[in-house]
Amino acid sequence: MDKKPFVTKEQLEIITKKYPTPFYLYDEKGIRENAERLKKAFAWNSGYREYFAVKATPNPYLLQILKEEGCGADCSSATELMMADAVGFSGHDIMFSSNETPPEEFALAERLGAVINLDDITHIECLEKTLGYIPETISCRYNPGGVFKISNEIMDNPGDAKYGMTTDQIVEAFRILKAKGARHFGIHAFLASNTVTNEYYPMLARILFELAVRLHQETGAHVAFINLSGGVGIPYRPDQEPNDIMAIGEGVRKVYEEVLVPAGMGDVSLCTEMGRFMTGPYGCLVTRAIHEKHTYKEYIGVDSCAVNLMRPAMYGAYHHITVAGKETAVCDHRYDIVGSLCENNDKFAIDRMLPEIEMGDLLVIHDTGAHGFSMGYNYNGKLKSAELLLKSDGTVQKIRRAETPQDYFATLDECPMMEKYRKHSEV
Structure with a gap:
């Protein structure tokens, strides 16, 4: 797979x-097309709904x-x-x-009418105490x-995860x-x-569908929907094959018809809550080369x-990193691509083979449309960058301004020493 930026050097x-x-920078056209593919893959389930994981890219323009x-x-x-809201x-x-x-x-x-998904059986008491009732x-x-x-490459350890209820607990819940x-x-x-395989969702679906049948039979509860959550990943590396969302949807359909339909539960709606799959490939971090260092390594x-x-x-x-304008150049230079934090792990790439990088070159860091900006922080007093949207018509819209020193100091509102910097960013 050849990774190419969705934006050109000229742009x-x-x-x-x-x-x-x-x-x-986010690609509106790519996001919309991907959402349409996902809907098509699960169109066989009349109640299907994707609930975008806001934590992946919390920007109201993208949510819109x-x-x-x-x-x-x-x-x-x-x-x-x-x-x-x-x-x-x-x-x-x-x-x-x-x-x-x-509790708040x-x-x-509840005030917003949201569907509440309880993580633990003890939260039932907390929810009832908070609301005064249990939602329908x-x-x-x-x-x-x-x-x-899933395969030789992909393994996870639910037993070591802090999330969710055991089988006995969910039956009792x-x-x-x-x-x-x-x-x-x-x-x-x-x-x-971040599974890059078409097997994950069908395997997860079988576990949840069989659980749904058991819960219905043992408790008489009406299982209205099953949320397959996220976990469908993206190919961060150029040698990875992307997931085939149509094949994934078809795999889930087969399990649905094998497990739920014979149990008389063919009316169950499916949900997903993807973040990375929805927006990950359609965002990039654009940065500029400003220094080069030649010591024990090339930085x-x-x-x-x-x-x-x-x-x-x-x-x-x-x-993946592309040097804008050098997409077809030979990658014959070995670099560590590094930032300015006082931490030695502040490296976007280590021993990465790239074309020769000159000062002022623009670097496009791929697949940052999910869990990129949202995981930002302010160590060393560094400020979060702007977010821009490359719209379907080719224009660019600022959808979040870059932070300023005033933003950083704003919470020190009872510290008179910082007064001038809460109002002015100039040193």
């Missing part, structure tokens, strides 16, 4: 005349695009609920999946435990919730992250850092 040169690097494409919003915090999501357009949830966040979710529609998160293995007035139930599980210093993109520093995640 970037125009954009950078108005918006200084670093910045995130996905809302227009028929998606709901999956939220995990009060501020994500507020953003979804502001964009116009309401009622069962919102799924609230949280853990160790503050349950209350906000409720969902529970399941954790089968053990080790979940359904009984309790039903006795307390719940009428429509959902089941949710997330067993593996290229750029004007962004792990504050802007945490994944490589946090756990060595691979992100």
